[in-house]
Amino acid sequence: MVDTSKILVTGGAGFIGTNLVNELRGRGHDVLAVDLLNNERDDYMRADVRFMRQLERVFETNEFDYVYHLAAEYGRWNGEDHYENLWQTNIVGTKNMLRLQERYKFRMIFFSSAEVYGDYRGVMTEDVMERNAISDTYQMNDYAITKWAGELMCMNSSKMFGTETVRLRPVNCYGPGEHYTPYRGFIPKFIFHALHDKPYTVYRGHKRIIDFVEDSCRTWANIVDNFIPGEAYNVAGRPEWERTIDQYSDIVLKAVGKDDSLVTYKEAEPFTTDVKTVDCSKAIKDLKHDPKITPEEGIKRTVEWMKWYYRLE
Amino acid sequence: MVDTSKILVTGGAGFIGTNLVNELRGRGHDVLAVDLLNNERDDYMRADVRFMRQLERVFETNEFDYVYHLAAEYGRWNGEDHYENLWQTNIVGTKNMLRLQERYKFRMIFFSSAEVYGDYRGVMTEDVMERNAISDTYQMNDYAITKWAGELMCMNSSKMFGTETVRLRPVNCYGPGEHYTPYRGFIPKFIFHALHDKPYTVYRGHKRIIDFVEDSCRTWANIVDNFIPGEAYNVAGRPEWERTIDQYSDIVLKAVGKDDSLVTYKEAEPFTTDVKTVDCSKAIKDLKHDPKITPEEGIKRTVEWMKWYYRLE
Numbered sequence: 001m002v003d004t005s006k007i008l009v010t011g012g013a014g015f016i017g018t019n020l021v022n023e024l025r026g027r028g029h030d031v032l033a034v035d036l037l038n039n040e041r042d043d044y045m046r047a048d049v050r051f052m053r054q055l056e057r058v059f060e061t062n063e064f065d066y067v068y069h070l071a072a073e074y075g076r077w078n079g080e081d082h083y084e085n086l087w088q089t090n091i092v093g094t095k096n097m098l099r100l101q102e103r104y105k106f107r108m109i110f111f112s113s114a115e116v117y118g119d120y121r122g123v124m125t126e127d128v129m130e131r132n133a134i135s136d137t138y139q140m141n142d143y144a145i146t147k148w149a150g151e152l153m154c155m156n157s158s159k160m161f162g163t164e165t166v167r168l169r170p171v172n173c174y175g176p177g178e179h180y181t182p183y184r185g186f187i188p189k190f191i192f193h194a195l196h197d198k199p200y201t202v203y204r205g206h207k208r209i210i211d212f213v214e215d216s217c218r219t220w221a222n223i224v225d226n227f228i229p230g231e232a233y234n235v236a237g238r239p240e241w242e243r244t245i246d247q248y249s250d251i252v253l254k255a256v257g258k259d260d261s262l263v264t265y266k267e268a269e270p271f272t273t274d275v276k277t278v279d280c281s282k283a284i285k286d287l288k289h290d291p292k293i294t295p296e297e298g299i300k301r302t303v304e305w306m307k308w309y310y311r312l313e
Numbered sequence: 314m315v316d317t318s319k320i321l322v323t324g325g326a327g328f329i330g331t332n333l334v335n336e337l338r339g340r341g342h343d344v345l346a347v348d349l350l351n352n353e354r355d356d357y358m359r360a361d362v363r364f365m366r367q368l369e370r371v372f373e374t375n376e377f378d379y380v381y382h383l384a385a386e387y388g389r390w391n392g393e394d395h396y397e398n399l400w401q402t403n404i405v406g407t408k409n410m411l412r413l414q415e416r417y418k419f420r421m422i423f424f425s426s427a428e429v430y431g432d433y434r435g436v437m438t439e440d441v442m443e444r445n446a447i448s449d450t451y452q453m454n455d456y457a458i459t460k461w462a463g464e465l466m467c468m469n470s471s472k473m474f475g476t477e478t479v480r481l482r483p484v485n486c487y488g489p490g491e492h493y494t495p496y497r498g499f500i501p502k503f504i505f506h507a508l509h510d511k512p513y514t515v516y517r518g519h520k521r522i523i524d525f526v527e528d529s530c531r532t533w534a535n536i537v538d539n540f541i542p543g544e545a546y547n548v549a550g551r552p553e554w555e556r557t558i559d560q561y562s563d564i565v566l567k568a569v570g571k572d573d574s575l576v577t578y579k580e581a582e583p584f585t586t587d588v589k590t591v592d593c594s595k596a597i598k599d600l601k602h603d604p605k606i607t608p609e610e611g612i613k614r615t616v617e618w619m620k621w622y623y624r625l626e
Contacts, residue, residue: 095400130447137447
């Protein structure tokens with residue numbers, strides 16, 4: 001590909017955003033990142049997507065071919081504890097972006113989540129959100145509801161104003177760049193706790209496929225080479241990488257070099273999906289989705305990054 | 314019924330709220346109304362549901378058996394033009410109410426809308442939102458999305474915390490007490506314009522059933538006598554009252570005593586449901602839903618009220 005584009009990444013200083021900006025810049029694209037806070041980075045502007053005026057400042061001095069809209073409050077319990085922020089950032093923020101898209105006509109990539117499938121027990125193909133019974137996928141928490149509501153808003157804007165958007169439904173993306181907070185996923189949680197000799201709990205019974213962030217970002221960056229308006233894509237790791245949560249804990253402990261003496265094992269948590277089996281054949285076909293990093297290798301790399309980040313060496 | 318209850322009505326100074334408070338007080342219930350602004354009414358407190366602290370003030374000095382949660386930004390285009398208010402009031406406001414419900418354990422009646430059925434063409438029974446294909450009812454605007462998201466939030470709170478909520482899906486409620494704004498429904502719009510000799514547009518093709526507010530309020534007030542947690546109810550006028558929008562315009566003009574020389578007729582508006590056929594048999598069975606006021610009679614009464622309100626006599 002010789003073609004390069006002018007690209008905006010909202011949430012560009014976050015975990016996925018930082019990795020995606022690197023991937024896009026590595027391909028020669030001209031990328032501006034925006035995020036919530038001031039920082040030291042180049043080609044970066046501060047803008048809180050909740051506030052239209054701050055976003056308008058970005059568009060007054062820039063034109064974009066593509067916008068990756070990642071800015072969001074992340075996570076089920078984060079959303080329950082900070083629901084004011086969740087709804088304003090994920091929904092009002094997305095509506096602001098849609099209004100700008102209707103005005104400036106850039107192509108948008110909206111980061112949804114496989115959480116939209118709710119408690120669905122079958123194989124999650126993208127069209128489950130079209131053809132299945134509504135009660136199959138009742139979203140089970142506000143975070144999941146914001147993601148589905150955001151998808152509906154993108155679809156409505158396309159119908160009414162002809163905007164062009166691709167919706168992405170990532171699943172358990174992990175890797176270097178993800179700081180630990182109590183609201184983060186199980187991989188950074190296990191690694192952080194194991195590294196710091198802090199006890200943690202493992203809920204048995206859940207199976208998950210995790211996807212290494214550099215693998216995901218390659219797939220997401222490929223969208224600009226084959227942008228199909230209106231499509232939705234699952235993006236997840238390989239089916240053969242499915243592991244139980246306790247297996248992931250074992251992989252983490254092995255990578256960290258510790259035993260499970262500080263681990264408490266419990267039965268499955270209520271209000272989360274027990275098993276997530278996600279079909280990615282559409283992303284494989286359209287976006288050359290081709291994850292390469294096994295959980296064992298990806299966790300090893302994430303452990304190395306966290307050791308560096310938290311100055312544990 | 315000798316039993317009376319302590320009841321809170323949020324949005325209690327609005328169109329439906331005012332009528333509902335009157336109906337409940339007429340039955341001997343002890344009713345507190347809250348709404349956005351200060352006013353002259355008795356048994357009223359100002360509280361903006363977007364702000365938890367203001368709601369907490371209400372609960373610090375009161376205990377409630379039932380809460381009718383009506384406070385909401387209303388209407389499709391109002392929601393598109395004022396989406397920041399829409400999401401904060403309808404969603405953050407409802408989440409605030411749910412958190413209070415989890416704490417204080419009152420029974421809640423959540424005012425949703427038949428807008429949750431989206432563009433569904435079949436007969437709308439309540440379980441369409443369970444058993445139908447997801448794409449049958451994609452909500453077509455932010456207002457509709459807030460109402461469905463609100464229902465999901467109520468259901469999730471019930472599953473997680475055992476809260477007891479009934480969801481109502483009113484359809485085209487109209488009548489005395491509804492001031493005209495450009496974002497109001499077609500009945501107050503037609504009446505206001507006809508009374509003031511202002512031109513208005515009628516979109517042909519749509520059929521609607523309207524429900525006189527005093528009829529609806531009787532049904533809603535009956536909930537406290539047969540509260541079935543988890544139920545959802547359509548509440549609409551009688552099927553035999555279905556009229557086209559142009560017929561409603563004719564009824565209005567007759568009641569006002571004018572001809573249609575200031576009416577422009579156009580083909581159906583995009584992005585709204587063409588035909589709404591709503592099944593109310595559940596409300597008839599459980600809530601003694603029994604609307605009595607025909608469109609002709611209800612519109613006559615609404616015209617009389619608007620003449621009085623706008624000092625046209």
